[in-house]
Amino acid sequence: MKNVGIVYDHIYAEHKTNLMYSHPERADRVIHAISRLREEGMYGENRRSNFFEIQPRLAALEEIHLAHSESLITEIQEKTVRAAKFHQNLTTDPDTVLSGESYTAALYAAGGNFSAIDAIFDGIINSAFILCRPPGHHANVSASRGFCVFNNIILATQYLMREKRIKKVAIIDWDAHAGNGSEDIVYSGVPNVPEEAELLFFSIHQDPRTLYPGTCFPEDIGQGKQKGKIVNITLPPRSGDDCVQLALDHLILPMLREFKPEYILFSAGFDGHHRDHLTNLGYTSQGYGKIIDKVMPVAEEFAQGRMSLTLEGGYNLEAQSNSIVNVVSKLSGAGLIIEEDQKTNDQCLEYTENKLIPYLKKLLGPYWKNI
Numbered sequence: 001m002k003n004v005g006i007v008y009d010h011i012y013a014e015h016k017t018n019l020m021y022s023h024p025e026r027a028d029r030v031i032h033a034i035s036r037l038r039e040e041g042m043y044g045e046n047r048r049s050n051f052f053e054i055q056p057r058l059a060a061l062e063e064i065h066l067a068h069s070e071s072l073i074t075e076i077q078e079k080t081v082r083a084a085k086f087h088q089n090l091t092t093d094p095d096t097v098l099s100g101e102s103y104t105a106a107l108y109a110a111g112g113n114f115s116a117i118d119a120i121f122d123g124i125i126n127s128a129f130i131l132c133r134p135p136g137h138h139a140n141v142s143a144s145r146g147f148c149v150f151n152n153i154i155l156a157t158q159y160l161m162r163e164k165r166i167k168k169v170a171i172i173d174w175d176a177h178a179g180n181g182s183e184d185i186v187y188s189g190v191p192n193v194p195e196e197a198e199l200l201f202f203s204i205h206q207d208p209r210t211l212y213p214g215t216c217f218p219e220d221i222g223q224g225k226q227k228g229k230i231v232n233i234t235l236p237p238r239s240g241d242d243c244v245q246l247a248l249d250h251l252i253l254p255m256l257r258e259f260k261p262e263y264i265l266f267s268a269g270f271d272g273h274h275r276d277h278l279t280n281l282g283y284t285s286q287g288y289g290k291i292i293d294k295v296m297p298v299a300e301e302f303a304q305g306r307m308s309l310t311l312e313g314g315y316n317l318e319a320q321s322n323s324i325v326n327v328v329s330k331l332s333g334a335g336l337i338i339e340e341d342q343k344t345n346d347q348c349l350e351y352t353e354n355k356l357i358p359y360l361k362k363l364l365g366p367y368w369k370n371i
Helices: 027-038 061-065 071-084 102-121 152-163 180-186 240-258 286-302 317-331 346-367
Strands: 006-009 052-056 090-093 096-098 127-131 170-171 198-205 228-234 263-268 305-311
Touching: 006 102, 006 317, 027 305, 027 317, 052 102, 061 102, 061 152, 071 090, 071 096, 071 102, 096 102, 102 127, 102 152, 102 305, 127 180, 127 317, 152 170, 152 180, 152 263, 152 305, 170 240, 180 198, 180 228, 198 240, 198 346, 228 346, 240 286, 240 346, 263 286, 286 305, 286 317, 286 346
Parallel strands: 006 052, 006 127, 127 305, 170 198, 170 263, 198 228, 263 305
Antiparallel strands: 090 096
């Protein structure tokens, strides 16, 4: 069995978004998930020997500055101080709220990704799941938005490239919402990293004509050194696991093998589940584990098995928790724990196979031999 780290601290639940009104990105998301991981022997005193509790560290301000502007950091600091003083939520946009502990939680969310990477490079674990809040993939250089404060996945990318001297990093963002903040930051290249470092970025998301943030279309393939290395796989509403598997087989896996990543990061949002009320996709709890199944051999071939996943969206507590359990089980080399009936939408499958994937191959083919 493989060693898997779970990064968690109660500070992630102290980012309280429900002080004034009900908010879907709430503390219960991580509280429920960590409880399920305890039940399955993956976390806590009775965890199995191949599961490790990893304590997150506080990210340093100079690390946050690598991806974010001074004005954004100051805004988050000042608003959390005011939120604490008046015991209320303040906002950075209509969707993104802060409480008195949000700034600290955000620093620990970024730092939790760094702690996971350190534990992997120290040989303690093979892979990690960072069960953190607030999420990050909608945040760009100068704006916290879409429930996200600091961009945890891009900060992790910079940490790998700067501190671990990794030259080739791949990101797979499977949240139902496009990873627009991540894409904004790296669209022309990852900032503040060695020149020779390369990033391959995939975002598999619901068609942005039908869902927030309304950006990140197939035609957005990057520019400069990133041209051809930004891949937006835009699935129609009601698409299920089979559509994701087609994208993996025909685009993601061939490109990964050609790229030869030395580390694979995942923006792991679980709001594509068919029971999630914020989106219109049709994934199952086992579908996320099957993605790990497909990607893990590539990680073992090129990246010494090194993978870490950071939590993004997912707003049905049971669906998200079951999906996380399946992902962590697969990371350990075990089988799926929870399986559900899967309903394939033939129309979505036909569109993905015969229209979307050929179109993406046409756009990206000039940059890749394997597709």
